[in-house]
Amino acid sequence: HKVIIVGLDNAGKTTILYQFLMNEVVHTSPTIGSNVEEIVVKNTHFLMWDIGGQESLRSSWNTYYSNTEFIILVVDSIDRERLAITKEELYRMLAHEDLRKAAVLIFANKQDMKGCMTAAEISKYLTLSSIKDHPWHIQSCCALTGEGLCQGLEWMTSRIGVR
Numbered sequence: 001h002k003v004i005i006v007g008l009d010n011a012g013k014t015t016i017l018y019q020f021l022m023n024e025v026v027h028t029s030p031t032i033g034s035n036v037e038e039i040v041v042k043n044t045h046f047l048m049w050d051i052g053g054q055e056s057l058r059s060s061w062n063t064y065y066s067n068t069e070f071i072i073l074v075v076d077s078i079d080r081e082r083l084a085i086t087k088e089e090l091y092r093m094l095a096h097e098d099l100r101k102a103a104v105l106i107f108a109n110k111q112d113m114k115g116c117m118t119a120a121e122i123s124k125y126l127t128l129s130s131i132k133d134h135p136w137h138i139q140s141c142c143a144l145t146g147e148g149l150c151q152g153l154e155w156m157t158s159r160i161g162v163r
């Protein structure tokens with residue numbers, strides 16, 4: 001099952017990918033291009049593409065879209081200023097023909113940071129309840145401790161075979 005991990009730079013995408021793979025926090029530097037790893041959850045194989053989120057790289061996200069079953073959108077919950085940009089990117093993706101059948105998991109990451117937005121606040125800001133044409137789920141998490149990551153994966157596995 002093909003998965004793309006998207007979100008703005010510094011959101012924690014690469015940190016999450018390697019938590020999935022190794023249950024460890026790896027030292028990351030900004031991703032140029034992408035990382036790809038196979039993650040197996042309860043006999044379900046996910047091929048996860050972690051894509052660089054810097055502004056100059058976002059225009060090439062669409063080259064990863066074909067055959068994507070799941071979008072993991074990672075949000076930096078402390079980065080209030082740029083949530084509007086995340087919202088734009090989210091709706092641009094949802095309108096894309098190649099992602100018509102994709103389900104969306106939103107990770108409200110960095111929940112360890114003081115003063116961060118809750119998943120409910122992010123959900124409201126992104127007007128997730130208005131999304132009717134894609135299955136979606138929001139999960140709060142902390143990539144440094146791994147908290148919340150398993151619940152996100154469980155939602156993904158629970159979606160498989162639903163359609």
Ligand SMILES: Nc1nc2c(ncn2[C@@H]2O[C@H](COP(=O)(O)OP(=O)(O)OP(=O)(O)O)[C@@H](O)[C@H]2O)c(=O)[nH]1
Nearest residue numbers: 009010011012013014015028030031053110142143
């Ligand atoms: N406090 C805190 N820091 C985090 C968390 N997750 C990631 N980080 C840190 O955020 C920084 C960016 O993480 P990356 O995983 O490299 O971010 P990215 O989304 O892959 O960024 P790009 O590759 O540039 O798109 C790193 O210093 C991480 O250690 C978290 O849950 N809490």
Ligand SMILES: [Mg+2]
Nearest residue numbers: 013014030031
């Ligand atoms: Mg990265």
